[in-house]
Amino acid sequence: MAQPTMQQVAERAGVSLALVSLVMRQAPNVSDYRRQLVLEAAAELGYRPNVLARNLASRQTSTIGVVLNDIHNPFFAEIIDGIQAAFDEAGYRVLIGNGKRSPSGEAEMIETFLQFRVDGIISAGATMSMSSIEAASESTKIVVVGRSSRSQLIDSVNTDDVSGARMAVDHLVELGHHRIAHIDGGTGAGAEARRRGYSEAMTDHGLSAEIVTAGGDFTESGGYLAASELLSQSNQPTAIFAANDLSAAGALHRVEDAGLIVPDDVSIVGYDNTALAAMQHLSLTTVNQPRDELGRLAVRFVLERLRDKRTDSVHHMVAPTLVNRKTSSRLTTGAAT
Template sequence: MPRPTIEDVAARAGVSRALVSLVMRDSPKVSALRRAAVLKAAEELGYSPHLMARSLASRTSHVVGVMVSDLHNPFWAEVVDGLDSGARAAGFELVINTGGRSPARERQALDGLLSFRPAGLALLGTVLPAKAIAAASAHTPVVLVSRSSRTSTVDTVNDDGKAGSMMAVDHLVSLGHQEIAHIDGGGGSQAAPRRAGYLAAMRRHGLRPRVVRGEYTEAAGAAAVPVLLAGRRPTALLAANDLNAVGVISGLVEAGLSVPEDVSVVGYDNTWLAALRHVSLTTVDQPRVEMGRLAAQALVRRVRGERSGPARHLLTPRLVVRSSTRTTGR
């Protein structure tokens, strides 16, 4: 059956289309009796207002556009949980798409979200050029999660990636490890501060760093293992993120090595993957839901004109120790 329209609701309730529109916008100008009649008709017909149509009619959008860099990474699902909770509490709905970690695809995804005329945009882990982000912020409020910005019209929510990587290296050193390698996130968001933290901690401990370029994917983690084993075998690895760490563990097992008996592995994010019993990954925890909630809060305050200056949230990570790390046997 065709989707019921606002005209169908008006006919069923015996009122005008304009009055139905007022009810759907929760206007105080409608009497309790007529409001009840309209809502009863809408329920009987299974009608729900079209978000875009409602925004165009009222010239006030209730849509927040969300672009997720990688739908395969469970980290973003938890960030979206917090974002959705914060947005709904303020009366907004999410429209979500993805750019697949490709600048070209992300540009198309950004244009698609802007076509909804959203109240604001949340860009999660984007690899878009800074110029494209700044241009979007001229049309609607923008918040970045896991990405920095110097643009005053763009808000940011990050964890302290440098501090997180330093925590991981300090933990491994405390277990006696000296040959500690890092598989980084390549050109991905926040890969640079995590790499910087690793390098700084290794220098502080007087150790020789070894960085292998990677990506925030399981495949990249597995592909890095043969590269690492081609030289002097490290006793410990700091992976770009939890997905990358899972790939590393698979690659080490295929090479005949055990985790943590032969090589200790640390991830980053503390997603649900890390807590699985057969993975039990030591990892750096980012407060994922809180990051999403703060992103929603930043957008809502911009939309309501409560703030004009940039919000710069930098959250402190913490290390969660599980069974993928142990004292070195060398």
């Protein structure tokens, strides 16, 4: 499996090694005649640049690593789209690593990317400690997406989860609901802020007595379990705000299992507005996170550091919006106690 090298291309084309290098890097000041010769020789040999060698010498890889907290969560898969599109334009390639929903899995992927000397890393939904991420930032440019941060060292792009959660609560209150419970995201990225937004909004509406939170973990089964807990309480909620779409789907099923109708008996609101929520069979009312924009912003920030040599950190907040679908509706007087 020996690959042809530049040396061989040079010999075949009858030029120097250095000239081949110039051609491969599309440098200016190469005559068309020689460029042609080199290109032909390369094609005949099936030459393919060796990124390892190239980057050992040039000290850059033109490659960005993206660490996803969980490849199974559609939210992260959708952020990738914006990231990939933006980096394609900028001439970088992107490699993806799966964090397997654990801080150590994320840390391993970051370590791998660092060993590969990628030019930058975007970490989506990181659950690992901020200090470990900051440590990695000594070796490359790192941007965190979907997780709030005030780090002096690394940039972050994030939805304003506090106000997103408030929107969900406001929406439900507007529909007449009072007994609004929250299924949270445990230690997941953004869970804390959504929890806080929920409490604050409830309090603002004079419903602090109605605050009820059940523990979830951003998965469907977590949502199912949490909903069980909520339904078994004496004072069943008439609405549930789940910390993400996955757990909202789980809650939805649990509620229907209990013989209740969504949204007539219980309204449900999710978070993220993933393709899952948009699936017409679910049609989940949810809080939209502009995934594409989040991805593109993250890219912009790493490019700013890479190209413009920016060194001070930037923290960008994106505004969420409410997407009204079929799992939420006005509280019927019958259901109200």
